[in-house]
Structures are given as structure tokens and as C-alpha cells.
Amino acid sequence: MARATVEQPPAATGTTLVVAVGLGVAFLLFMAFLNVVKSGNLLNESNLLYASLIFYSGAGTLYLGFGITGTPAYIRYASLATWAGLIANTGAVAHRWYEAGHPPFASIYEMLLMFVWTLAALTLIAEQKFKVKIIGTVTMPVAIVGVVLMQLLRTDVHPLVPALQSTWLHVHVTLAMLAYAACALSFALAMMFLIKDKMKTETFLAATSLFGVATYLGVLTRFEKWGGFSVIAWNPEEKSEVFLSRGVRLFVVIPDLGWLLLLVLAAVAAPLVLYLVWRKTQNEAFLNMANRAVFLSILLQVLALVFFLLRARDGRYASLDADGLFPTALAASPFILSGLVGGVFVSLLYLLLLWRRSDLERMLPAADELDRITYKTIAIAFPLLTLMIAAGAYWANRTWGSYWSWDPKETWAAITWLVYAGYLHMRITRGWRGRRAAYFAILGFAVVMFTFFGVTYLLPGMHAYA
Amino acid sequence: MAASVPRKIWQTLGAIKTGVILLILVVILSAAGTIILQRPATEPDEMQRAYSPQVLRVLDALRLTDVFHAWWFVLLLSLVSLSIIAASVQRFPNAWRFFSRPYKSPDESFRNALPLHKLIPVKDEEAALSVADRVLKKAGFHPERIVRENSFSLFGERNRISELAVYIVHASLLLILLGGNIDALFGWRGFLTLTRGEQSSQVKPQNGSVRNLPFAIRCDGAGQENYSDGSPKRWWSDLDVLKNGQVVLRKQIVVNEPLVYGGVRFYQASYGKTGKLDRLTLTATPRDGQSPKDLAIGLDETLPLDADTTVRLAEFIPDYVVSDGHLYARSNELENPAAHLVLESKKSGQSINVWLPPIPGLEQNESSPYTFEGKDVQMAYFTGLEVSHEPGQWAVWAGVLVMGFGLVVVFYLVHMRVWIAPVRDARGQLQLWIGGTANKNKDAFEHRFGELVEKIESELKISVEAGAEAPAAVLAGK
Numbered sequence: 001m002a003r004a005t006v007e008q009p010p011a012a013t014g015t016t017l018v019v020a021v022g023l024g025v026a027f028l029l030f031m032a033f034l035n036v037v038k039s040g041n042l043l044n045e046s047n048l049l050y051a052s053l054i055f056y057s058g059a060g061t062l063y064l065g066f067g068i069t070g071t072p073a074y075i076r077y078a079s080l081a082t083w084a085g086l087i088a089n090t091g092a093v094a095h096r097w098y099e100a101g102h103p104p105f106a107s108i109y110e111m112l113l114m115f116v117w118t119l120a121a122l123t124l125i126a127e128q129k130f131k132v133k134i135i136g137t138v139t140m141p142v143a144i145v146g147v148v149l150m151q152l153l154r155t156d157v158h159p160l161v162p163a164l165q166s167t168w169l170h171v172h173v174t175l176a177m178l179a180y181a182a183c184a185l186s187f188a189l190a191m192m193f194l195i196k197d198k199m200k201t202e203t204f205l206a207a208t209s210l211f212g213v214a215t216y217l218g219v220l221t222r223f224e225k226w227g228g229f230s231v232i233a234w235n236p237e238e239k240s241e242v243f244l245s246r247g248v249r250l251f252v253v254i255p256d257l258g259w260l261l262l263l264v265l266a267a268v269a270a271p272l273v274l275y276l277v278w279r280k281t282q283n284e285a286f287l288n289m290a291n292r293a294v295f296l297s298i299l300l301q302v303l304a305l306v307f308f309l310l311r312a313r314d315g316r317y318a319s320l321d322a323d324g325l326f327p328t329a330l331a332a333s334p335f336i337l338s339g340l341v342g343g344v345f346v347s348l349l350y351l352l353l354l355w356r357r358s359d360l361e362r363m364l365p366a367a368d369e370l371d372r373i374t375y376k377t378i379a380i381a382f383p384l385l386t387l388m389i390a391a392g393a394y395w396a397n398r399t400w401g402s403y404w405s406w407d408p409k410e411t412w413a414a415i416t417w418l419v420y421a422g423y424l425h426m427r428i429t430r431g432w433r434g435r436r437a438a439y440f441a442i443l444g445f446a447v448v449m450f451t452f453f454g455v456t457y458l459l460p461g462m463h464a465y466a
Numbered sequence: 467m468a469a470s471v472p473r474k475i476w477q478t479l480g481a482i483k484t485g486v487i488l489l490i491l492v493v494i495l496s497a498a499g500t501i502i503l504q505r506p507a508t509e510p511d512e513m514q515r516a517y518s519p520q521v522l523r524v525l526d527a528l529r530l531t532d533v534f535h536a537w538w539f540v541l542l543l544s545l546v547s548l549s550i551i552a553a554s555v556q557r558f559p560n561a562w563r564f565f566s567r568p569y570k571s572p573d574e575s576f577r578n579a580l581p582l583h584k585l586i587p588v589k590d591e592e593a594a595l596s597v598a599d600r601v602l603k604k605a606g607f608h609p610e611r612i613v614r615e616n617s618f619s620l621f622g623e624r625n626r627i628s629e630l631a632v633y634i635v636h637a638s639l640l641l642i643l644l645g646g647n648i649d650a651l652f653g654w655r656g657f658l659t660l661t662r663g664e665q666s667s668q669v670k671p672q673n674g675s676v677r678n679l680p681f682a683i684r685c686d687g688a689g690q691e692n693y694s695d696g697s698p699k700r701w702w703s704d705l706d707v708l709k710n711g712q713v714v715l716r717k718q719i720v721v722n723e724p725l726v727y728g729g730v731r732f733y734q735a736s737y738g739k740t741g742k743l744d745r746l747t748l749t750a751t752p753r754d755g756q757s758p759k760d761l762a763i764g765l766d767e768t769l770p771l772d773a774d775t776t777v778r779l780a781e782f783i784p785d786y787v788v789s790d791g792h793l794y795a796r797s798n799e800l801e802n803p804a805a806h807l808v809l810e811s812k813k814s815g816q817s818i819n820v821w822l823p824p825i826p827g828l829e830q831n832e833s834s835p836y837t838f839e840g841k842d843v844q845m846a847y848f849t850g851l852e853v854s855h856e857p858g859q860w861a862v863w864a865g866v867l868v869m870g871f872g873l874v875v876v877f878y879l880v881h882m883r884v885w886i887a888p889v890r891d892a893r894g895q896l897q898l899w900i901g902g903t904a905n906k907n908k909d910a911f912e913h914r915f916g917e918l919v920e921k922i923e924s925e926l927k928i929s930v931e932a933g934a935e936a937p938a939a940v941l942a943g944k
Binding site for chain 2 (some may be wrong): 166372379380382383386387390393394395397398399400401402403404406408411412414415418419421422425426429430455
């Protein structure tokens with residue numbers, strides 16, 4: 001499909017897609033408007049969020065169109081749509097803040113709301129200030145997934161438990177979001193550097209596969225006996241997890257899903273294995289096989305995702321720890337869901353690279369320019385990380401009487417800080433530039449992701465709020 | 467000459483390679499500490515469930531079940547500190563020389579070696595230098611006239627502190643580690659539970675011992691406020707600090723808002739029922755037809771009912787059951803309360819057991835001169851206070867502030883230097899040599915340098931024209 005479109009003259013494709021997306025956005029907004037007029041309440045949070053979803057989707061389509069065809073006209077309209085989405089998103093944030101009476105950082109839903117906002121804002125900054133136009137191709141789909149995820153989560157305004165009623169918490173979380181966003185940006189820039197720096201497409205293949213393997217290994221820690229897969233039970237009335245006792249969540253087992261995910265793990269690992277065989281034998285046939293295996297793994301990943309969505313949405317499942325059947329929901333497993341969606345997304349990005357590499361390269365700034373911007377974003381991220389840790393420590397000291405208790409989240413935040421400190425030392429005293437610096441930036445972001453997702457999901461600790 | 471062993475060790479400690487290896491070790495070991503279950507936080511039986519006895523024995527022997535307090539982790543952090551100190555001490559003198567004695571007068575070899583420089587032909591040394599002086603001043607470079615035996619020149623710079631920023635950051639890190647060390651050695655944490663009216667000066671640390679404070683803490687009240695949906699909104703305790711029986715400080719603490727006295731901090735940590743009675747409100751009605759009266763009574767408290775009779779609350783069971791003619795407490799919840807009152811007559815010396823509600827086999831309610839009716843039961847609540855003493859935390863916060871400052875300087879302040887000297891080229895033509903350098907962000911500086919040069923050039927032209935001299939002379943030099 002993607003190959004067919006290039007053969008048409010770019011100008012014509014440009015208008016067609018822009019008009020199509022414009023009509024789509026207008027149509028969806030009109031339908032939504034008709035619905036809203038009936039209920040009478042136009043500017044509330046869910047409407048604004050819906051509007052931003054529509055605009056972000058339009059922007060995402062256009063950015064993707066730009067990624068595939070390289071038509072410059074798309075970018076203009078894509079930025080316009082992003083601006084519109086950002087305005088609606090800002091409205092939703094403001095509405096939420098006003099309703100709740102505190103900055104929206106208290107629940108996963110609110111964090112996601114802020115995360116999507118930051119992502120859209122950063123996309124526009126990167127595009128207009130640093131002229132990295134391709135970045136929307138990556139960030140917008142993430143924003144769309146974020147907004148969709150939000151629809152599944154508990155949205156009512158949560159009163160803050162006493163420990164969270166602190167300005168320092170807001171400072172801490174704001175700094176964390178900003179720091180993580182800057183780290184994400186440095187990661188994206190480092191990736192672009194590697195593309196521009198003529199790193200072999202096969203290496204990206206191995207990296208994609210490695211990412212998939214890591215994700216599915218993490219997900220499969222929930223693998224149960226007899227091929228089941230355990231997820232947290234969900235109470236649809238309360239819109240909250242089911243607790244066995246204080247702090248202990250009840251897990252239910254979805255049968256057969258574990259086998260499917262195991263199969264997907266094998267499919268995701270296959271390109272890596274074939275790549276290694278290719279490295280050993282230098283036989284191009286294996287590389288072709290590996291690329292076909294990526295295709296297969298995408299199909300299987302989508303299948304597993306759909307299966308997971310369907311099984312988690314309806315039905316009641318048995319638990320190993322309690323008698324009876326319990327329902328579950330997607331909202332109970334946001335991390336698994338983002339893992340699965342992330343896996344598909346990264347594989348699709350690889351396909352984009354595989355098919356349209358030369359166009360991508362043409363659209364990127366020069367390699368050493370990218371290298372410099374990567375360093376600059378880390379120079380922003382590092383002080384933010386430092387202050388984030390300090391604000392968290394100060395808050396902990398006011399709440400529990402201890403500024404540092406080596407809890408896993410704290411420890412991993414410190415590890416993140418050390419990794420970026422290592423990057424800075426290598427760059428400044430050893431003059432590490434280019435590839436080595438880019439690898440280091442990627443490593444740093446991997447650690448950030450582990451601190452954000454992995455620690456919450458895989459390790460025990462008291463950072464139960466985020 | 468071979469270096470002595472201590473000197474070699476010192477050099478090794480200060481090497482960047484050593485620092486990086488140590489940091490990698492810290493990363494690996496602290497990651498291990500988050501993956502392996504840790505001792506004080508995890509209950510022993512949970513540890514036994516998670517690991518087999520052999521594995522647990524090995525982990526315990528290697529101190530991997532309490533990584534962050536293990537001697538080798540402390541040793542590692544000390545080595546990191548030493549490495550930072552060594553690296554700073556070895557490199558600092560050079561940086562300090564650079565900082566305290568800036569190179570101001572550019573000689574010929576320096577002028578030739580400096581990559582970023584420009585030559586502008588000029589007519590008159592003095593006029594040109596004063597124009598340059600003005601431009602540099604406007605750009606915030608604080609120019610100064612350097613006069614040597616056989617040369618004179620201009621030197622201007624900005625943000626010289628940037629040269630020392632790395633040492634500021636490293637010093638702040640040492641300060642934080644120092645504070646953490648002080649707390650690890652001299653700090654302590656414990657717990658204190660108080661009910662209303664109770665006072666105590668004994669704090670119980672986790673290891674089962676008791677720590678005596680030089681003052682006492684009294685609780686005047688504690689409570690919980692809820693949101694409309696029933697989830698807790700606020701816990702509070704009114705605390706008094708007593709020294710030699712005198713109240714020296716009074717404060718209401720809530721979560722996030724501790725009481726501090728004598729370097730010891732008291733945090734609101736928990737709040738709950740003790741299962742004990744605080745106060746029972748009763749109505750006592752005399753059988754002789756006199757008016758009834760209300761009384762509030764605590765456990766083991768004796769109150770007079772009339773001139774002859776007193777009442778004492780002997781027992782209170784919040785949730786009772788009767789089995790085989792015996793009374794048992796089922797739980798600490800206020801579910802099914804029973805109160806045991808003892809009426810005593812001074813004259814007869816007789817005592818009568820009254821039970822509310824009447825419990826067959828125990829009660830003598832019929833022989834009592836009063837009938838009792840329960841009105842209200844107030845249960846006692848306890849407030850749990852986390853107590854901590856962290857004498858090193860000030861070093862930590864100071865370190866954090868200094869680090870914030872240091873990082874801003876490291877990343878965002880650029881040390882820029884500009885030298886300007888009048889020189890003569892091979893043909894004897896007088897020129898203004900302008901050179902500049904920056905310690906980071908070099909391309910941005912190049913741009914800025916270009917602007918400075920342009921500014922000087924244009925101002926020179928203006929002043930030349932104003933002096934009514936032929937501009938042709940200036941142009942000819944180009």
C-alpha cells in the first residue's frame with residue numbers, strides 16, 4: 001500500500017490526504033457536536049478530550065503521511081491540527097484542575113492527561129524551534145494511545161489522601177514529567193541521529209526485536225500455570241481494583257492468554273535470532289527472513305492485543321487466591337496494555353524505516369546538529385532530574401521523616417541520575433560524541449522507562465501512587 | 467623516579483576510569499537491592515516463602531538481603547566520595563590558577579594559535595581601542611586595559627565562575643553524602659503511640675530497644691476528618707512538649723506538617739482505635755423517685771452518686787459474648803458493648819454489681835438503688851507518631867541547593883573571553899586583532915563573536931567619518 005502511493009505525483013497526494021483528513025475531522029466534530037447539543041453541556045472535560053482526540057488523530061494521520069511520502073504540505077496542516085488538539089487538551093486540563101481544586105497529578109488518569117499535553121507541546125516546540133519536523137510521526141500516535149487509554153480509566157475527581165496533600169508533591173511530579181519528557185525527546189533525537197549517521201537498518205531490526213523481547217518478558221511475569229495470564233480484578237461499579245486486604249490486589253487468571261503471549265514472545269524474538277544467524281553466516285537469505293518475521297510478529301502482536309482487549313473487557317474469571325468469579329477491565333492493566341501497544345508501535349516504526357529510509361534521512365537535520373540537540377536536551381533533563389529527586393526527598397522528609405529510604409523507585413531514580421551523569425562525564429571529559437553518546441542517551445531513556453513502568457509493575461515498593 | 471605506593475593509589479582514585487567503574491558498581495549493586503527482597507521492609511516469613519533456605523542463607527551471608535546497609539555498600543559509597551575528592555583535589559589547582567590568574571595579555575604565539583580571531587585595519591590605536599572598549603562594555607564583557615612593557619591590549623570576559631562550576635557540583639555531592647553519612651551514624655528513627663491525655667518520653671526504634679528523650683510529649687487530642695465519600699481527608703494531633711513538667715511548645719501536627727523540638731521531629735503517621743474506652747456517659751435514675759442525673763465516667767474511675775453511694779466503672783467490653791456463663795471479649799470493635807459498674811455504700815460497706823446490659827448470673831441490678839441507662843460511648847483513639855532525628859539533613863539540603871546552582875552554572879553559563887590588541891602586519895599596516903574563546907557551546911559563541919566584531923567595525927567607521935577622515939584609508943586596508 002505504502003509503496004503504491006509514492007508513484008503518484010506528491011502534490012496531488014498532498015491535497016487529497018489533507019482534504020480527506022480535514023473532512024474526517026470536520027465530520028467527527030460535527031457528529032460530536034450534534035450529540036453534545038442534545039445534552040446541552042458543551043465545554044466539559046470529556047468533550048474537550050474528545051475534541052483533542054479528533055485533532056490529534058488528524059495530526060497523527062498527516063504526520064504519518066509526511067513520514068511516508070515526505071510531502072511538506074502535510075506538516076503545515078499537521079501542526080495546525082496539533083495546535084487545535086493542544087488547545088482542547090489545555091482546556092481539559094484547566095477544567096480538571098478547576099473541578100478538583102488541585103493540579104491534576106493525583107491519579108494515573110490525570111498523569112496521562114498531563115503527559116499527553118506535554119507531548120503535544122514538546123512536538124510543537126521541537127518542530128518549530130529545532131526544525132525536527134519528523135518528530136510528530138512518533139509522538140502523535142503515542143498521544144493518541146494516551147487519550148484512548150484515558151477513556152478506560154477512572155475519571156471522577158479523587159479526593160487526595162493526606163500524604164498527597166502537599167505542594168512539594170506537585171513540584172515533584174511536575175519536575176518528573178518534564179524531566180521524563182526531556183529524556184524521551186533526547187531518546188527520539190538519538191534515534192534520529194543513528195538513522196542520519198547511516199547506522200545499518202539491520203541493527204535497528206535487532207534493537208526493535210530486543211525491545212519487543214524485553215516488553216513481552218516483562219508482560220509474561222504474569223504467566224500462570226496451564227497457560228493462564230493473571231490480571232488485576234476490577235470492580236466496574238467502583239471503577240477500582242479489587243483488594244484482597246490492605247494493599248494486596250486480587251489477581252484473576254484469564255485462561256489461554258498466557259500461551260498466546262508466549263507465542264508472541266517467540267515471534268518477536270525470531271527476527272533477533274535470524275539476525276544473529278545472519279551475522280554469523282553472512283547469508284542474506286536470513287536477513288530477508290528476519291524482515292518477514294517482523295511482519296509476522298506484528299500480525300501476532302495485533303492478534304494478541306485484540307485477544308487481550310476482548311478477554312479483558314467481558315467475562316468473569318477465577319482467581320487463585322479467592323473463591324468465585326471476578327470481572328476485570330483494561331483499566332486494571334494500563335501497563336500491560338501500554339506494553340502491548342508499544343510493541344506494535346515500535347515494530348511499525350521499524351517497517352517505516354525499512355521502507356522509507358532515504359526519505360526519512362532527507363528530512364532530518366545534519367547528524368552533528370542532531371548530536372548537539374541531543375546533548376542540549378540532556379542538559380535540560382539532568383538538572384530537572386536532580387531537582388525532581390530533591391523535591392521528592394523533601395516531600396518524603398515532611399511526610400515520613402526520612403528523605404531517603406532506598407525504596408525501589410527512589411533507588412531507580414538515583415540510578416537514572418547516575419546513568420545520565422555518566423553520559424555527561426563521558427561527553428565532557430572524554431569527548432564522547434556521535435554514536436557512543438547516542439547509545440548512552442538511549443540507555444538513559446531505557447532506564448527512565450524502567451523507573452517509570454518497570455518499578456511500578458515489577459518491583460515491590462511504597463510508591464503506590466504512581 | 468618510581469612513584470610511591472600511596473601516591474599511586476591517590477592517582478588511581480582520582481582517575482576518571484576509577485570513578486566510572488565505581489559508579490557502575492553502585493548502579494549494579496543498588497539495582498540488585500531493588501530486585502532482591504530486602505530485610506527490614508520484608509517480613510521474615512515472606513522472605514522464607516520467596517527463597518529456598520539455601521539461597522536465603524547465601525543471600526544473608528553476602529548481606530544481599532540488606533544491600534543498602536551492608537558494610538560493602540557503605541565502603542563503596544566511601545570510595546566514590548574519596549574518588550570525587552581525589553579527582554577534585556588533583557584537578558582543582560589547575561582550574562584555580564586558570565580562574566584566579568586569567569590570561570589577559572595575548573602574545574604573538576597565542577594570537578596565532580587561537581582559532582577564532584579576526585583582523586580589522588585601523589588608523590589610530592587609541593581611538594580603535596576605546597571604540598572596542600565601549601562595544602565590549604555594552605555587551606557585558608567588563609573590559610579592562612592591560613598595559614605591559616612593550617604592548618597594551620584589551621581583555622574582556624563573562625561568567626568566569628563557569629570554570630569552577632564542576633567543582634561546585636562535586637562539592638555539593640560530597641556535602642549530600644556527608645549529610646547522609648552523619649544521619650546513618652548518629653540519626654535514628656522510632657515510633658511513639660499516645661492516647662488523649664497520655665504523655666511519654668520513650669521512643670521505640672524498630673530493633674526493639676527503647677530510646678529516652680530529654681523531654682516528654684503529651685497528646686491533647688487527635689482526630690480524623692473524612693471526605694463526603696468516607697475516605698480520610700486529614701489526620702491531626704495536638705501535641706505539647708513538656709520539659710521538667712512545663713509546657714514549652716504546643717503545636718497541632720498533620721500529615722506533611724511535623725513538630726520539631728530539639729532536633730527531633732514528630733510526624734503524624736497513623737491513627738486508630740485502641741479498643742479501650744475513653745468515656746461512658748450514663749443516666750442514673752434513683753429508685754426513690756428523685757430526679758435522674760447524667761454522669762460521664764472513665765475506666766476505674768469512681769464518682770459519687772449521693773452522700774452515701776459511689777459508682778465505679780470496673781470493666782468495659784466493647785464486643786462481648788457469653789459462653790458457659792463466662793464473659794468473653796470477641797473483638798476490639800464497638801459492636802456489642804457491656805459495662806460493669808460497682809456501687810458501693812459507705813455506711814454498709816456493701817457493694818453491688820450492675821451490668822449494662824443485664825447479664826444473667828453476674829448482675830445484681832435489682833438490688834441497686836439506681837437504674838442506669840447508657841447514653842453514649844466514646845472509645846479511645848491513639849495517634850501514632852513517627853519520630854526521627856536527622857542531624858545531617860541540613861548538609862543534605864544545603865548540598866541540594868548548591869547542586870541546583872552548580873548545575874545551572876555548568877550547563878547554562880559559558881565562560882567567554884575576548885582579547886583585543888593593536889598589531890602591525892608584515893607591511894606595517896596597523897590592525898586591530900580580535901580573538902575570542904568559550905569553554906562550551908562554541909558555535910553559539912562563534913555567532914556572538916561575529917556580531918561583536920561587526921559592531922566594532924561599524925562603530926569604527928562611524929567614528930572615522932565623524933573625525934572627517936577619508937574612509938578610503940580604512941577600505942584600502944581590506
